[in-house]
Amino acid sequence: xxxxxxxxxxxxxxxxxxxxxxxxxxxxxxxxxxxxxxxxxxxxxxxxxxxxxxxxxxxxxxxxxxxxxxxxxxxxxxxxxxxxxxxxxxxxxxxxxxxxxxxxxxxxxxxxxxxxxxxxxxxxxxxxxxxxxxxxxxxxxxxxxxxxxxxxxxxxxxxxxxxxxxxxxxxxxxxxxxxxxxxxxxxxxxxxxxxxxxxxxxxxxxxxxx
Amino acid sequence: xxxxxxxxxxxxxxxxxxxxxxxxxxxxxxxxxxxxxxxxxxxxxxxxxxxxxxxxxxxxxxxxxxxxxxxxxxxxxxxxxxxxxxxxxxxxxxxxxxxxxxxxxxxxxxxxxxxxxxxxxxxxxxxxxxxxxxxxxxxxxxxxxxxxxxxxxxxxxxxxxxxxxxxxxxxxxxxxxxxxxxxxxxxxxxxxxxxxxxxxxxxxxxxxxxxxxxxxxxxxxxxxxxxxxxxxxxxxxxxxxxxxxxxxxxxxxxxxxxxxxxxxxxxxxxxxxxxxxxxxxxxxxxxxxxxxxxxxxxxxxxxxxxxxxxxxxxxxxxxxxxxxxxxxxxxxxxxxxxxx
Numbered sequence: 001x002x003x004x005x006x007x008x009x010x011x012x013x014x015x016x017x018x019x020x021x022x023x024x025x026x027x028x029x030x031x032x033x034x035x036x037x038x039x040x041x042x043x044x045x046x047x048x049x050x051x052x053x054x055x056x057x058x059x060x061x062x063x064x065x066x067x068x069x070x071x072x073x074x075x076x077x078x079x080x081x082x083x084x085x086x087x088x089x090x091x092x093x094x095x096x097x098x099x100x101x102x103x104x105x106x107x108x109x110x111x112x113x114x115x116x117x118x119x120x121x122x123x124x125x126x127x128x129x130x131x132x133x134x135x136x137x138x139x140x141x142x143x144x145x146x147x148x149x150x151x152x153x154x155x156x157x158x159x160x161x162x163x164x165x166x167x168x169x170x171x172x173x174x175x176x177x178x179x180x181x182x183x184x185x186x187x188x189x190x191x192x193x194x195x196x197x198x199x200x201x202x203x204x205x206x207x208x209x210x
Numbered sequence: 211x212x213x214x215x216x217x218x219x220x221x222x223x224x225x226x227x228x229x230x231x232x233x234x235x236x237x238x239x240x241x242x243x244x245x246x247x248x249x250x251x252x253x254x255x256x257x258x259x260x261x262x263x264x265x266x267x268x269x270x271x272x273x274x275x276x277x278x279x280x281x282x283x284x285x286x287x288x289x290x291x292x293x294x295x296x297x298x299x300x301x302x303x304x305x306x307x308x309x310x311x312x313x314x315x316x317x318x319x320x321x322x323x324x325x326x327x328x329x330x331x332x333x334x335x336x337x338x339x340x341x342x343x344x345x346x347x348x349x350x351x352x353x354x355x356x357x358x359x360x361x362x363x364x365x366x367x368x369x370x371x372x373x374x375x376x377x378x379x380x381x382x383x384x385x386x387x388x389x390x391x392x393x394x395x396x397x398x399x400x401x402x403x404x405x406x407x408x409x410x411x412x413x414x415x416x417x418x419x420x421x422x423x424x425x426x427x428x429x430x431x432x433x434x435x436x437x438x439x440x441x442x443x444x445x446x447x448x449x450x451x452x453x454x455x456x457x458x459x460x461x462x463x464x465x466x467x468x469x470x471x472x473x474x475x476x477x478x479x480x481x482x483x484x485x486x487x488x489x490x491x492x493x494x495x496x497x498x499x500x501x502x503x504x505x506x507x508x509x510x511x512x513x514x515x516x517x518x519x520x521x522x523x524x525x526x527x528x529x530x531x532x533x534x535x536x537x538x539x540x541x542x543x544x545x546x547x548x549x550x
Contacts, residue, residue: 022417029421033296033436035271038416042294071333075271075298080329118329175325178363179356179434181441 001149002098005209006062007051012201014044020197027190031177035076036190043074043082060093063107077119077175078191081128082198084118085111101149104206105140108156112136119174123163126172126184128191135160135199153206157199164192218418225415229272229294236279240544243283250306251299253279253290258311264382264391265289265311268320268375269304270327271296273414274435277372277514280545286379287543288317295414295517296436298326304334308343316344316388320374320395322367323351344388348395350374352402352525354463355432355441366434369475369525370402372513373537376546380539394536398527405432405459406523407452410481412437412516431455433523435479435516449486453493456524457501464526466503471529473537474498474505478512479521487511490522498526507537513545 017024017040024037050069051062067086070079089107093099099107112132121127123134138159142152167189172178177189222228233253237246244253252269259265268278269291278290288311293299308317317338321331331347338345350367378394386394408430411420414437421437424430429452432441446452466472476491478484491510498505506529514523527533540549 025417029417029419031438033271033438034414034417034419034421035294035297038294039297072300072302075293075300075326075330077298077324077326077329079298079300079326080333118332119325174363176363176436176438179366179441180439181357183439183441 003059005205006059008208009202009205010047010066012204013198014048016197016201017041017044024190031184031187039074039076039078040194043070046073058095058097060090063090081115081119084114088114101143105143108136121174125174126167126170126189127174128195130167131160131163131192131195134163150206153203157203160196160199164196167192228415251303252307253282254310255282255288258288259313261313262315263313264315264388265317266379267307269299270322273517274514276545281375281543283543285383285541286375298330301330301334305337308338312343318391319347321347321349322371323349323364325363346392350399352404354403354405354459369404369477369523370399373527374398377536380536401528403460403464404523404525405456407431408433408519408521410520412519437516450493457497460524460526466528468502471504471506473507473527473529475509475525477514477523479519480515481518481520482522
C-alpha cells in the first residue's frame with residue numbers, strides 16, 4: 001500500500017458520504033441536530049480538493065493533510081474527532097513511501113486512541129467508538145493471524161457494522177444524543193454509521209491499491 | 211436549487227451561503243459597531259483590539275441569532291465566531307478572532323457545552339497559547355433538562371450564555387483583569403439555571419426539513435437550542451400550567467435562598483411572538499414571588515433562538531450587588547443596548 005491507497009480511501013469516503021448524506025442527516029435528526037451528513041460531505045469534499053493539489057507527498061503526510069483539512073473545514077464534533085484521528089494515524093507512518101498490513105493496524109489504532117482521548121468516549125456510549133474499536137481489534141487479530149490485508153480489512157468492516165447495529169438499543173452517554181437520555185434508545189448512532197462508511201471505503205481502497 | 215429554496219418558506223438565495231450572507235447583512239446594518247471579516251468568517255468589534263482591555267469571544271453554530279454576532283460591541287463581546295447552522299465553528303475562526311481582539315490583557319473564550327464547540331475551542335486555545343496569547347476558557351452548562359453526571363456530555367449551555375457575555379463584558383469594559391473576568395463568567399454560569407419548551411420544531415436551511423414533528427396539542431419539554439427533541443413530550447396545557455413546570459424545574463435545581471433577588475430571562479426560540487413571551491413573563495414573575503424569590507431584573511425577548519422554532523425558555527440568575535451593577539452597566543451591541 002502507498003500514497004495511492006490513501007488518496008483512493010479519501011475519494012471513496014467522499015463518494016460514500018455524498019451518497020448517504022440524507023441518511024446520515026436523518027439518523028442525526030432523530031437523536032442529534034441533523035448536521036452530520038452535511039458536515040461529512042463538506043469535510044471530505046475539501047479533503048479530496050486538498051489531496052488533488054498535493055504534489056506527491058508520502059501516505060503519512062497525506063493523512064495528516066486530510067486530518068488538518070477536516071479540522072479546518074468541518075466544525076461540529078466530527079471535524080476535530082476525525083481530523084485528529086487521521087493526523088495521529090498519519091504520524092505513525094512518518095515519511096515512508098509504502099506501508100504494510102501491520103502498519104495499517106498501527107495507523108488505525110492511533111486514530112482510535114486519539115478519538116477516545118479527545119472525545120472521552122468508550123464502547124457502549126453510543127458513539128463512533130462503538131464501530132471503530134471493534135474494527136481495529138478485529139483488524140489486528142486478522143493481520144496477526146496471517147490474513148491478507150484485504151481479508152483483514154473486510155473483517156474489520158464487518159466488525160464495524162456489528163458495532164454500528166449494536167448502538168441501536170443503547171442509551172447515549174456522550175455527544176449530543178446524550179441530551180435525550182432514554183429517548184436516544186432505538187436509534188442507530190450517526191457517528192458509528194459514518195465510521196462504517198469510512199471502513200467500507202478503506203476496504204475498497206485496499207482492493208484497488210494493495 | 212431555486213425550487214427547493216422556494217418550497218422552504220425561507221428567504222434564501224443559496225442555502226449554502228445563508229450564514230455568510232446574514233453576517234454581511236449584520237455588518238451592513240451596524241457599521242458603527244462591528245466589522246465582518248469574511249475570509250475568517252468572524253464578527254469583530256469595530257474598535258478592536260483595545261489595548262489593555264481583556265477581550266471576550268464566543269461562538270457556536272449559527273441559527274441562534276442574535277447570539278453571538280448580535281452581542282459584539284461595547285460592554286459585551288469583542289468578537290463572535292459563527293459556524294454553519296447548528297454546527298460548531300472551526301478552530302481557525304476562533305484563532306483568527308482571538309488574534310483580532312487581543313489587546314495584550316488576555317482573551318476569554320465563552321464556550322457553550324456541546325461536544326463540537328468544546329473540542330474546537332480546545333484546539334483553538336492550544337493554537338492561541340502557541341502564539342503567546344493568554345487565553346482562558348469557560349464552558350457554560352446551565353440547562354437543567356439534561357442530567358448532569360460524570361457519564362454524560364453534561365448539561366447544555368443555553369440562556370446563561372447571554373447573561374455571562376453581558377456581565378463579564380461589562381467588567382472587562384470597566385478594566386477588570388483576565389482572572390476577574392474569567393471568574394465572573396464562571397460565577398454567572400454557577401448561579402444560573404435554564405429550562406426550555408417547544409411547540410414546534412425548526413427547519414435547518416441545508417436540509418429543508420423539520421428536525422422533528424410535534425403533533426397538535428403536544429409540547430416538548432426540556433428542549434435545547436438545535437431543534438433537537440426534548441426529554442419528554444406532554445399534552446399542552448395552559449400557559450400558567452406550562453410555566454409551573456418550567457419554574458419548578460429551574461427553581462428546584464437552582465435552590466435560591468428565600469428572599470433571593472434574581473434576574474429572570476424569558477427567551478423566545480424564534481417563532482413565538484413577544485405577545486406570548488410577555489404573557490409568560492407575567493406568569494413567571496407571579497410564580498417566582500409566590501415562591502419567595504424576587505425578580506429584580508429581567509430580559510424578555512428572542513435572544514438565543516433555534517431558527518423559527520416556536521417555544522420559550524426561562525433562565526434564572528441569582529444576583530448579588532456586583533452582578534446587578536454589571537448587568538446595569540452600559541451596553542451597545544446590535545441586539546442589546548442600554549445606558550448609552
